[in-house]
């Protein structure tokens with residue numbers, strides 16, 4: 001039986017990947033950091049089937065101990081400070097976790113057992129102010145946040161350990177991926193949750209930032225398969241994983257309101273736009289959600305992943321939005337404070 005160690009197991013991707021690997025017969029170990037609340041909600045479906053071990057990306061000794069004791073065949077590094085706005089308020093700790101954390105794992109693997117295979121959760125945020133459209137594995141990086149800058153380090157240290165020491169280390173350059181388990185701060189889940197609340201009469205309106213930002217939004221359940229496929233190849237490599245279609249925040253909101261049978265209309269109000277349903281304000285723009293530097297438009301070209309890994313996305317944008325809104329409706333119907 002193959003053993004996998006996942007960092008960031010309590011996060012959105014960690015929970016999906018843990019389920020995916022269990023279904024393929026893996027013994028799954030999930031590393032999580034100690035918090036005062038110990039919230040493991042996302043792991044509820046599988047927490048009895050996986051082994052939870054404590055560790056922190058900033059603490060090399062905890063990484064070494066886990067690798068030494070578990071002896072995994074595959075290591076998936078999903079742990080990160082993943083919320084882009086927080087990287088401006090905590091630039092140094094974001095770099096410690098998202099950049100140096102990757103070096104800590106790679107160096108531990110090299111010293112303990114260089115045959116362990118390694119996956120790094122790289123990000124389309126590395127393309128930032130995109131230098132070409134669509135973005136592929138050869139597109140130059142131009143990160144626009146301390147988060148993106150730290151991920152560029154994580155990407156290159158992974159390439160470097162592969163080239164310097166022959167490690168089986170791969171980067172998945174994943175574009176935005178969403179699900180009902182997405183954190184509520186991220187724009188898709190913020191919208192699906194707000195739309196469900198508005199439908200149930202629990203909220204009047206939601207405040208958003210830049211409505212015109214465009215992202216290539218995929219379904220997390222589809223994208224975790226690509227992570228696994230990368231580690232099953234004879235040779236390690238780097239792959240863009242994306243749907244190839246980009247939508248604006250506005251389009252996401254329109255589609256979300258459609259799911260609950262509401263028609264969202266935009267109106268200009270001075271400098272800002274507002275969104276109305278049935279003549280009532282449902283969306284307002286608040287500049288506090290704008291970022292010091294924005295990533296305006298991302299769309300990925302996953303041709304290499306399709307050709308080499310045989311990977312392609314299955315869930316469409318419409319299906320994704322429907323899944324998220326319906327899940328939040330169900331959640332809030334059973335618990336209006338959720």
Ligand code: NAP
Nearest residue numbers: 008010011012013056057078079080082121123174176177
């Ligand atoms: P997420 O839901 O925010 O999960 C992040 C995970 O990292 C959580 O389990 C978190 O633990 C853990 N973590 C944070 N700091 C840590 C530390 N110092 N030590 C140990 N664990 C720590 O993010 P996600 O959406 O699952 O994303 C997974 C990975 O993919 C991240 O590296 C992210 O940057 C990258 N990525 C995500 C996307 C996307 O669209 N989702 C796209 C490209 C790349 P707590 O529960 O304790 O906070």
Ligand code: F7E
Nearest residue numbers: 082084123124125175176185186187188208209210213289
């Ligand atoms: O923002 C705009 C915002 O926070 C998307 C992470 O998983 O994907 C994620 O990063 C866009 C931005 O995700 C609000 O300005 C408007 O342009 O959902 P987000 P993100 O920054 O793209 C990448 C690939 C990662 O790697 C990251 O870890 O939406 N936007 N209004 C808003 N964003 C938020 N959060 N809240 C708003 O009210």
